[in-house]
Amino acid sequence: MAMPTVQRRTSTPASRLTRWMHTLKSSLGRPLIAVLVAFILGMIIVMIASPGALGDRFNTAVSAYYNLVMGSFGNIQSISYTLAKTTPLIFTGLAVALAYRAGLFNIGAAGQLAVGAMVAGIIGLKLGSLPGVILVPMMLVASMLAGAFWGSIVGILKAWRGAHEVVTSIMLNWIAFYVCAALVEGPFQAPGLSQQTTPLSASATLPSLANLYNQTLGTIFGQIPLAAQYTVDVSLLLAFVALVVYWFLTSRTTFGYSLRVIGQNPKAARYAGISVKRNLVLAMALAGAFAGLAGATRLMGQSPYQLISSGFSSDSTGFDAIGVALLGRTTAIGVILSALLFGGLQQAGPFLQLNVGVPGDLIYILQALVLFAVAVEYVPSFQRFLPPFMRRTKPVLAPPLVPNLIKSEALLEHASGSSTAGPPEATLTDNSVGATDAPTPATSQED
Amino acid sequence: MQESTVVTQRPASSSLYAVEMREIYKAWPGVVASDHVNLRVRKGEIHALVGENGAGKSTLMNILYGLVTPDSGEVLINDRVVHIAGPRDAIRLGIGMVHQHFMLIPPLTVAENIVLGNEPGGLVSGYQRRRANEEIKALSERYGLPIDPNVLVEKLSVGQQQRVEILKMLYRGADILVMDEPTGVLTPQETDDLFAVLRDLVKQGKTVIFITHKLREVLAVTDTITVLRRGKNVGELITRETNQREIARAMVGRDVLLRVEKEPARPGAVVVQVKNLQAQSDRDLAVLHGINFEVHAGEILGIAGVEGNGQTELVEVLAGMRKATGGQITLTEVKDGVAGPAKDITNIGASNARIAGVAHIPEDRRESGLVITESIVDNSILGRHHWREFSRNSIILRLKQIASWANKLITEFDVRTPSAVAAMRTLSGGNQQKLIIARELGSNPIFLIAAQPTRGVDIGAIEFIHRQLIAQRDAGKAVLLISAELDEIRSLSDRIAVMYEGQIVDIVSPEATEEELGCLMTGSSIVNEV
Incomplete structure (x- = not known):
């Protein structure tokens, strides 16, 4: 009987490319399919909802999607709007993703965002006379601290009391919404206006990217005309910084390593001597800090530069973030891409209404369908997050949500150099691994 | 199922094999778990099914118990070709499986665990506790497995729990008992007790399939041995005529050092x-x-x-x-x-x-x-x-x-x-x-x-x-x-x-x-x- 030998891969450029493609396929493939399925279903829904013959309905659907694309990425102005909507989704998406790495389902990004915005707003209003160089960093840092505080409550309750994070973070959301609303309608209400604060002073706001360019590089390379129509502000750059920080934290540090161990197998964390409690709190605090930044940057970067009491609970960013994080498979790149998708959808909604006569709500249907398609893939891991009494079966082994991040080409080169030890009919029977590159059946069929 | 008529009656003495599995083939994606495997278990014997992890023992038994459908091959029970679509069919055919990890409900009594699913009584009368207890008592005495039907299962030792599992199978009318690594959790004494029980059961006409990888036990209690390696038959041995070395060689495909060779220790501080x-x-x-x-x-x-x-x-x-x-x-x-x-x-x-x-x-x-x-x-x-x-x-x-x-x-x-x-x-x-x-x-x-x-x-x-x-x-x-x-x-x-x-x-x-x-x-x- 032919004994399968262990395949050692050589690291030729070609094989490297194949491997890279394989990684790309395995990490992007399913989310892409989820989006595709959602869009096809959305098309069917448009066709059902619109009047006329089948051909007309089809045309409506096609033009709806055409407008979806044009409305979000069709010209520089709409791209700018889309990016402005994308920025807070990146921050909150990271807030959900980071917690997810530690095995926590952070529903509380909305509340952490509200608290961050509120604290930044209070500082901006009270200390509005300070110069921007001092005031802006102060507000940003304060919003991070506030969000971190709000997030860490969830972490602390989870670590020491065993309270389920979904429950506590939802409850903390409502506490945040109402406390912030009360503050806005109470001590910080603008005189003569109801349910809102006065707008922030100019020194407390973030400039738009176009304006910033005009004031700096633009003086050398030429001005952007009509800069006011490009609304995306510098917080987009902050979001990129946050993404890099997130990537570094999760894939290059012992903290990220610990989170992965905790998230995938808490028992192994105990075995390894990794403090589960401390890291859970830390993860939630960092997640909260990301979400807090989302609140502050939107307040400071986008009109109307003021807090509105009803805005806290009606803002869906914190919840869309769950979709962003999961669709992005909690990787930094994935979070950008899915935040762009969600931001683009939200930007394009009104265009549909205007140009095609399709209700702008289609984009919410699409968002929901994307989430649904993603969730189906995640079913077993979703079950992990349900409180025990809601689980139907024992939690199934979660799929590898998070691609292994520690990869090194050097490593493969090293492996290729070492020869397969042992005689052909050698010690260990190991058909499943040696025989094939194809994923072995995850559940062993054997005793 | 049309075969269900075969089941309840005592096995006709004419048939030679209680279980016969012919040319069973089952492939999982990427792995052939069972490659034209044959298994013949004589009526009234203890038959060992041995092999390393991944050899295909569990797949074969899961096919017998209806948990897995083979790609090809046929299963004969008492010389009749049967189609086993699920555990329900298997139980009707008189096959009982004692899993490695017990399937018992700790807060229920012994009797309740055993009759679960076949409780005496009806909608009107409700669960007839006394009748259940009597039936269990009679059953346990008949097969020499003494146990108090009123005790809660959680109070029992592991060996006694296994006894409950065996009784559960017998209560359901099992003639063929499949024991999946039954000794893993037992003390040496409990193991000896189990072996005595198994020999007793065989004397009363039952057939036992014993899955294990402990060679000593194979030699101690079984009559015939089927060895699997990587999803294939590699040997059918008569226990009396073989030894540990031969079985191990068949299992692994080469000579294995059964005794660990070591120098005497030189302990220090x-x-x-x-x-x-x-x-x-x-x-x-x-x-x-x-x-x-x-x-x-x-x-x-x-x-x-x-x-x-x-x-x-x-x-x-x-x-x-x-x-x-x-x-x-x-x-x-x-x-x-x-x-x-x-x-x-x-x-x-x-x-x-x-x-x-x-x-x-x-x-x-x-x-x-x-x-x-x-x-x-x-x-x-x-x-x-x-x-x-x-x-x-x-x-x-x-x-x-x-x-x-x-x-x-x-x-x-x-x-x-x-x-x-x-x-x-x-x-x-x-x-x-x-x-x-x-x-x-x-x-x-x-x-x-x-x-x-x-x-x-x-x-x-x-x-x-x-x-x-x-x-x-x-x-x-x-x-x-x-x-x-x-x-x-x-x-x-x-x-x-x-x-x-x-x-x-x-x-x-x-x-x-x-x-x-x-x-x-x-x-x-x-x-x-x-």
């Missing part, structure tokens, strides 16, 4: 000193009541005992995973025969214990020793990621060093894997265990704790692991071996400490007989001495 160690279980009950022992450099101290007598907690306390509520553990590094200063490692935490030189092969690798969704590279630094070798200031991972460390482990310990970045779960059980051993031994520990190091791994890997443990001993390490396998303890250890109810009842030499050890393990010698 005391490395680990455990004094009056106490600890609590997860439920805050005291489980360790003053443990005392010492492990010398260059010796293997085996800890024998029935599972659940505090071994798990002892290991966790020694490895720093569980707080000791009293007592002291000290560790002394012995270099070139010279003992260094003794270090108190009581309650310093798992992370610090590792730094101090404690290596720990955990009892359940998939549950706590590995993160199976992550790569081999990631798993190779589990518990050590903050070491200076692997991270700068314990913050930033040194990916290059980690990768070369992982590759070193893979090469030195012959871990079979397509690449170092493959997810841990794509490896076989034996290779997973090898990686853990590589990781724990690779960092040159002073004190090695090996808890159930060969559980669930196949013979070839067992041999490798045993050699590694002996090598560690010969290199002057202190080794603590905790195992439920008495054979393993006896063949590897230089001294054996027997644990019973959270205490070390005695420390004996490995020459002690199985009966002596068995007595100590069940605490009976204490009674005798009093």
Whole structure:
């Protein structure tokens, strides 16, 4: 009987490319399919909802999607709007993703965002006379601290009391919404206006990217005309910084390593001597800090530069973030891409209404369908997050949500150099691994 | 099912085989689990089905029990071709399966567990407890399996629980009993009892299929042996005419060293000193009541005992995973025969214990020793990621060093894997265990704790692991071996400490007989001495 030998891969450029493609396929493939399925279903829904013959309905659907694309990425102005909507989704998406790495389902990004915005707003209003160089960093840092505080409550309750994070973070959301609303309608209400604060002073706001360019590089390379129509502000750059920080934290540090161990197998964390409690709190605090930044940057970067009491609970960013994080498979790149998708959808909604006569709500249907398609893939891991009494079966082994991040080409080169030890009919029977590159059946069929 | 008429009647004496499986073929994606396998079990015999992990034993039995549908091949029960679509069909055909992990409901009584699904009584009368109890009593007397039907299952010992499982099958009218590794959780005495019961059942016309990989038991109790290797038949042996060596060779495909070959130990100074160690279980009950022992450099101290007598907690306390509520553990590094200063490692935490030189092969690798969704590279630094070798200031991972460390482990310990970045779960059980051993031994520990190091791994890997443990001993390490396998303890250890109810009842030499050890393990010698 032919004994399968262990395949050692050589690291030729070609094989490297194949491997890279394989990684790309395995990490992007399913989310892409989820989006595709959602869009096809959305098309069917448009066709059902619109009047006329089948051909007309089809045309409506096609033009709806055409407008979806044009409305979000069709010209520089709409791209700018889309990016402005994308920025807070990146921050909150990271807030959900980071917690997810530690095995926590952070529903509380909305509340952490509200608290961050509120604290930044209070500082901006009270200390509005300070110069921007001092005031802006102060507000940003304060919003991070506030969000971190709000997030860490969830972490602390989870670590020491065993309270389920979904429950506590939802409850903390409502506490945040109402406390912030009360503050806005109470001590910080603008005189003569109801349910809102006065707008922030100019020194407390973030400039738009176009304006910033005009004031700096633009003086050398030429001005952007009509800069006011490009609304995306510098917080987009902050979001990129946050993404890099997130990537570094999760894939290059012992903290990220610990989170992965905790998230995938808490028992192994105990075995390894990794403090589960401390890291859970830390993860939630960092997640909260990301979400807090989302609140502050939107307040400071986008009109109307003021807090509105009803805005806290009606803002869906914190919840869309769950979709962003999961669709992005909690990787930094994935979070950008899915935040762009969600931001683009939200930007394009009104265009549909205007140009095609399709209700702008289609984009919410699409968002929901994307989430649904993603969730189906995640079913077993979703079950992990349900409180025990809601689980139907024992939690199934979660799929590898998070691609292994520690990869090194050097490593493969090293492996290729070492020869397969042992005689052909050698010690260990190991058909499943040696025989094939194809994923072995995850559940062993054997005793 | 049209076959259902066959079932309830006694097997006609004319048929020769109770079970015959012909040319069973079943392929999973990428793996052929059963490659035209034949199995013929004579009526009224105990038939052993042996093979390494992954040989296809479970697949075959799952096909017989209707849990898996074969791609091709046929199953005959009492010489009639049957189609088994599910356990319900199997039970109707008189096939009963006693799983390795019992399928019992602890808060219910013995009788309730046995009749579950076939309760006497109807909608009007409700559950007839007395009738159930009487039926169970009669049944248990008929088959010589005495048990009180009114006792709650949670109060029973493991051996008694297994008895309940067997009774459950008999109550459902099983003529063919499939026992899946039934002795794994039993003491030697309980095992002997089980064998007596099985022989008795066979005398009463039942047929037993006995799945195991313990060769001694195969020889002790079975009549015929079917050996599987990698999904194929490799032998059908008559138990009387064979021996362990022949079976092992058939299973593995080459000669296997059944006895561990080792030189006599040359123990040095005391490395680990455990004094009056106490600890609590997860439920805050005291489980360790003053443990005392010492492990010398260059010796293997085996800890024998029935599972659940505090071994798990002892290991966790020694490895720093569980707080000791009293007592002291000290560790002394012995270099070139010279003992260094003794270090108190009581309650310093798992992370610090590792730094101090404690290596720990955990009892359940998939549950706590590995993160199976992550790569081999990631798993190779589990518990050590903050070491200076692997991270700068314990913050930033040194990916290059980690990768070369992982590759070193893979090469030195012959871990079979397509690449170092493959997810841990794509490896076989034996290779997973090898990686853990590589990781724990690779960092040159002073004190090695090996808890159930060969559980669930196949013979070839067992041999490798045993050699590694002996090598560690010969290199002057202190080794603590905790195992439920008495054979393993006896063949590897230089001294054996027997644990019973959270205490070390005695420390004996490995020459002690199985009966002596068995007595100590069940605490009976204490009674005798009093």
